[in-house]
Amino acid sequence: METDNMNPGAEIYSTWCEIDLDVLSQNVRYLKKRSGTGMMAVVKANGYGHGLVPAARAARLGGADWLGVARLEEAVWLREEGITGPILVLGYTAPQRASEAAHYDVSLTVYDRSLAAQLNRQAAGLKQKIKVHAKLDTGMGRLGELVENSQDLLRAIAGSENLELEGLFTHFARADEPERPETAEQIQRFSAAVRRAEQEGLRPRWVHACNSAGTLYFPEAAFDMVRCGIAIYGLHPSNLAPLPPEVRPVLSWKTRLVSVKTLPPGSGIGYNHRYVTRAAERIGVIPVGYADGFRRRLGNFALVAGKRVNVAGGVCMDQCMLQLDPIPQAQIGDEVVLIGAQAGEQITAEEVGEAWGTINYEVTCGLAARVPRFYRGQAAGGMLIG
Ligand SMILES: Cc1ncc(COP(=O)(O)O)c(C=O)c1O
CATH class of the missing domain: 3.20.20.10 (Alanine racemase)
Structure with missing residues (x-):
């Protein structure tokens, strides 16, 4: 029997994975x-x-x-x-x-x-x-x-x-x-x-x-x-040993904007103020952090409305902040993609691994148990894990 239980109300979760x-x-x-x-x-x-x-x-x-x-x-x-x-x-x-x-x-x-x-x-x-x-x-x-x-x-x-x-x-x-x-x-x-x-x-x-x-x-x-x-x-063994196009990625990792505000110039963002606004900047909060497997490092990125945005400053245990100036229309509730596709743009597990100085294997293995997994497909059978 064909079931499709992907995303049955994922909007109530802070961060989740969709697995086909x-x-x-x-x-x-x-x-x-x-x-x-x-x-x-x-x-x-x-x-x-x-x-x-x-x-x-x-x-x-x-x-x-x-x-x-x-x-x-x-x-x-x-x-x-x-x-x-x-x-x-x-x-x-x-x-x-x-x-x-x-x-x-x-x-x-x-x-x-x-x-x-x-x-x-x-x-x-x-x-x-x-x-x-x-x-x-x-x-x-x-x-x-x-x-x-x-x-x-x-x-x-x-x-x-x-x-x-x-x-x-x-x-x-x-x-x-x-x-x-x-x-x-x-x-x-x-x-x-x-x-x-x-x-x-x-x-x-x-x-x-x-x-x-x-x-x-x-x-x-x-x-x-x-x-x-x-x-x-659907993950590549390495850059030197890529997959053929017939093999496709299975997992996406998503979250949502839970706060959006404009902060004045010179505002410190997050612990130790590792990012400071240069002008009046739109800053969003996403409820995903290093306890979910999103590494605590500078230079993380995400997709909002099909565009790449940067994480502003460090990653906290359960949250981090996005610099939203490239997307003036961004608002609370908008979907944010950490791994996967959105409106024609894509972030791959390989890319995230490279940014973290590791490999795609470690990126998906590091997804914490508390991140709910939503499954689509014949093998799904209505499961929600995590
Ligand atoms: C003994 C053994 N066989 C097969 C595999 C699968 O390797 P891969 O994920 O590169 O296909 C592993 C994974 O590390 C392994 O340890």
Whole structure:
């Protein structure tokens, strides 16, 4: 059933996000088709700020075969909300949580032999085996058995009576810099490890390597599935690895003018008067602050009536001020866009990330829980979170 519950009275909220789950589903569908293989939608970190459960539902509607999370508690939350289908915890899980993983039918990452042994011990006596994906470090320097020892890890898992070897994977460090040679080197090392596994009859069903940038720029490494995070939200992996135009942003971040007044020349604005009016200036207040994820720095900007305006001075915890001289008609109640489009103008999460000296990933992941999310689309089902 088609539902459209975007913005059901958003005017009563101080700041909110609008999230189009149909666009998320379409992004997943496009990326899966383009990769020509299986698709794991990475919904960790509250779906990169978009909402864990809604992002997961939309991804499944778009054809995601797997869901990827960072922590077991994220997987448990998905299960408790009725999300079915395979889920992989990509990060560390304490072996003592084996029975929880089995109970919720969640696959775990195992990246060294001692972890495999501990998990195997903890799983003794459970009704089912723990499904695991062996992770190899082919050049990320993060979790993963060193690729040259891949067979030792695979043999250890395969020889553990309470573990089921379901997958084998690695993670790219520099796929978002497609011109660099390191990703091809990682692919080569990983492919060699997959061949060794095949020769010994230890190749599991699911072999996977690509993140979003890998999916788009290294299609030769598609294996049995790709693991897309940032791209399913319509956000670019990097400036050097942009998305194709078919993939579109899912989230907008909005607020409203709650005060507009003209202040005389020489008026200090906000804490420490980091902005002082030079003439009689129109100053607006928006109820969004650093506690919402709008960083406390000078030089922030927003859209009002389709025009860019500057934040005047610093950002307070719950509010900040706009210099409204470019929009003389601005008045209380007008919509203000922090990320998204308005009357033909646009502010992207990439642009905000650049202004903050960070990346789009951190911008949306940093959207605070208290910012309500309004969802549109087939996967929405009348939810309001936050
Ligand atoms: C192991 C693993 N796979 C896949 C992803 C998805 O990466 P991206 O958001 O760049 O697509 C991540 C995210 O950091 C990850 O840690």
